[in-house]
Amino acid sequence: MSTDQVFKPLLSQGVGYGVVVGVGFFFAGLMVVLTWFQKTFTDYKPSSSEEFTSASRSVKPGLICCGIVSAWTWSATLLQSSTAAYTFGLSGPWWYGVGGTIQLSIFTMVAAKIKMNANGAHTFLEIVKVRFGTGAHLLFTFYGVLCNLIVCGSLLLGGAATVNALTGMNTDAACFLIPIGIAVYVVFGGLRATFICDWSHTLILFIIIYLFIFKTFGTSEVIGSPTAMYDLLVQAGKATPVPGNQDGSYLTMKSNQGLVFGAATILSGFAGIFCDQGYWQRAIASAPESTTKAYMLGGLSWFSVPWAFASCLGLAARALITNVSFPSSFKRN
Incomplete structure (x- = not known):
């Protein structure tokens, strides 16, 4: 393989370890301090089992919405959606x-029924056992554990692979170091601490998305405007047309591969929502009057993450494939 086909990390390994360990322990330390203030100056004590596991069932819609956006923003939400934009177009x-x-919108009805009929539950498995018996309880326990293993594996490996690509940090080390900071603030602060961190994660995520959008469509020297992006994508469609897209265009919604990708995403996503205790836990923790509003807002807010991020970066990469500065190792795709 020639040297120009090797992807070289932009940053040093030290930066990777510093970000993974430093950012993780920064959030952990911040949440420990906030938990102390909460315990000292409010009626919510993390030492209480109800507060620790369900945030006293009093979380307002804003934090629930941020929690949903953060929970459903997997590594694939950013990476796979950008790949889909690069491969299939818009x-x-x-x-x-x-x-x-779609799954979040449908789960809104489930969340509302939890607050109406099972407001005292702590997990969805409790509801399954009471409603369907021990056999179904054991079956759904298996599904739930399997789902969480897949989700955790996806998040850890996706995050570790991203850090590795940027800094060259060892992937195995990243997989072990990333969860440590999270475990610390959850142990000390319980479920409410995760909502506050979800809010901060969501805030940072949207700031990053805005920066990419303004840079790509506003100040970039090689794109700089929606019109320039359109023209570059028209040229890309002629140079490397997409099989199955109308006229090979990257700007059409008439895409056979895109439709198949959408069907697979819709079907696979139901298991990721309905078998993941995290989404049930947010419904359990929400204040009764805010559950439906929070889940609907969460679904609509989350949609903008893959749509804005991927349609910006994925299409920008495809538009710049003929640029002389574009990495030659990716031009063959």
């Missing part, structure tokens, strides 16, 4: 966003 991020929003 339909890729659209179908990825639709494929995740």
Whole structure:
């Protein structure tokens, strides 16, 4: 393989370890301090089992909405959706966003029924056992554990692979170091601490998305405007047309591959929502009057993440494939 085909990390390994360990322990330390203030100056004590596991069932819709956006923003939400945009064109991020929003919208009804009929539950497995018996309880326990293993593996490996690509940090080390800071603030602060961190994660995520959008469509020297992006994508469609897209265009929604990708995303996403205790836990923790509002807002807010991020970066990469500065190792794709 020639040297120009080797992807070289932009930052040093030290930066990777510093970010993973430093940012993780920064959030952990911040949440420990906030938990102390909460315990000292409010009626919510993390030492209480109800507060620790369900945040006293009093969380307002804003934090629930941020929690949903943060929980459903996997590594694939950013990486796979961008790949879909690069490969299929505009339909890729659209179908990825639709494929995740539908499940959240449907789960809104489930969340409302939890507050109406099982407001004292702590997990969805409790509800399954009471309603369907021990056999179904054991079956759904297996599904729930399997789902969480897959989700955790996806998040850890996706995050570790991203850090590795940027800094060259060892992937195994990243997989072990990333969860440590999270475990610390959860142990000390319980479920409410995760909502506050979800809010901060969501805030940072949207700031990053805005920066990418303004840079790509506003100040970039090689794109700089929606018109320039359109023209570059038209040229890309002629140079490397997409099989199955109308006229090979990256700007059409009439895409056979995009439609198949959307169907797969929709079907696979149901298991990721309905078998993941995290989404049930947010319904349990929410204040009764805010559950439906929070989940609907969460679904709509999350849609903008893959749609804006991927349609910006994925299509920008495809538009710049003929640029002389574009990495030659990716031009063959």
